[in-house]
Amino acid sequence: MSDARADILAAVKAAMPGADEGKEGARQRLANHRANVIPARGRLGDKARVDLFIREAERVAATVARVSSLAGVPREVARYLARHNLPMSLKIAPDLSGNTIPWTEQTLLSVEEGAANGTEPAGVSRAFAGVAETGTLVLLSGPGNPTTLSFLPPTHVVVVAAAEIVGDYEQVWGRLRAEKSGPDSRFMPRNVNWITGPSRTADIEQSLLLGAHGPQRLHIVIVDG
């Protein structure tokens, strides 16, 4: 059997004979990762940017609460679950573990750490950033932030710092490259998850339903301090 890879690349080359001249430009493009058109919508001062993030997130059926410091997160989560009459049981991302956040102060909450297995009523994740443009959360997978927490439990709570809310997606890529790049420039974690509202479907007669496979509720806790 001849080599499929060689055949395909040969066919591409035969169809686009001038491509070699553009190679340098293409190499530059990969190295410079220049932004294209960025909507002006997110270019705002700090306060207005967070306000836009909240508006956009609520527009796609997420709910938002603000707390003044990380220490306020457990109280807010307990309040949210109680208000929606949900079981007071959580699986949290190890990044949000007890060392930094006083979960034990909320005695009604039962809190476990780790990845989700499908039995938990709620998961709590830590976002890397929020994007005001569309009310989108950006989550990175890692030992401290398992991806399944975002998708298996029917309720998903995401903690994001107000200072991490930026205007547009491009700023998130910039920050990711700057903070995570090692010697080999492999800055991408296994998953970068953009989450814009709770799971939804309109596959049955185009009627919009929340909670298709992922969570039915998305609650965002913005930490101001």
Place this chain on the structure above:
Amino acid sequence: MESTARTFKKNAKQALADTRLRDALDKLSDGFPAKRRDAAARLPEFDDLRDAARDIKQHVLANLGFYLEQFEARVIEAGGAVHWCRSAAEARTTILRICKQAGAKTVTKSKSMISEEIGINDHLAAHGVEPIETDLGEYIIQLRHEPPSHIIAPAIHLTKGQIADTFRDKHRHLQADRNLEEPRTLLEEARGELRRKFIAADVGLTGANMLVAETGSIVLVTNEGNADLTYSLPKTHIALASLEKIVPTLEDATTILRVLARSATGQDMSVYTTFCTGPKRAADLDGPEDFHVVLLDNGRTKMLGSEFHDMLRCIRCGACLNHCPVYKAVGGHAYGWVYSGPMGAVLIPNLIGLDEAGHLPNASTLCGKCEEVCPVRIALPRMLRAWRKRQFEQEKTAFVSRAALKFWAALARRPWLYRLAVAAPVAVLAALGRDKGRFRWLPFGGGWTTLRDLPAPQGGTFVSRWHKENKP
């Protein structure tokens, strides 16, 4: 998948007679176009973003070989594998081999048009591996053994009553007299059924909306979150994508994402957009241990540099379907293969041949709406005409059409004769129809008059009136 594109005319007639399909398509044409319009209106830069998206794809196609090799190198660096496949058969063999190596009994799947294109489900099932579609719409049509009727809304042709009947028929282990009247209960039932299957699956097979050359990432876009459960729970993740899905950088992917959902459903951004890079990292608590990208040609390199080159820019948003008067009249199944609407009418003959799909490029009024709404500005009407021209040149057009076209061309090339040939019947019809102002029947005009009256011409031809009314 077996094609029925050859019988498009018969398919279309059946579709037109199907009143349930009518209702569904009416709903579609009320919904998506209005939502797209609103989303575009909310973003002043929308048209600039469309230009940018077009330019990105055009640049990629001009440098496709380079970007493919870059992408491959990054996937391997991240610990994944890339499998190049020339044909549907090679892709089927490759995917089955990976499944067998993983000892797979079941494979969960998130929606992928390429997987329909290569007919992977039948192939897996025939070799003892059960494929399970997890997108709600795809799950429903898989139970019914039907192909999708829309790129992004595969079960658009079904009513909730039909879906309830299907669930009752296939979910026999559930209580027979359960209530399945509301979409919500149907969703809950499907969610429950699929939950167990997600967790039990040995392999997760996804498509890819894009491949990022800079990082070796694949991009997955869903609203349900089913792609994320598909890749994050099994031990093996296979992503199946065709060559042209590649983009240079994360910034370029971002630009395309800004136009994708707005064009598709009118959302500013789909609920879940995921960039997967390699298998899980050593310390990660979840995620797949093996990551494979199956990179499929299946006719794409033949389109490169041809008059259908620009079709490779397509990002499969479905906007051209939603705005097409023909699609809205007959739906997706009439087109007879995986794709449908204007993009299907251009793409399908490229993939399965003009002999099989010759009707499709003719199933268009060339109204131009598809090009107007296309997020990457593909000149679809031009390409539909290119197919018609090829048909004419290869003498595949029916004798009557050829003769009529030749007759028309003879007139059109002689303006004086054309004017005469038009003015005479116009004068006769105007005289005959003066009383009623319309005709309920005309000789040779049955195609028009069986369904509506023909208005009688008034005041001469356009050209004669133009001359009269523009006299100084």
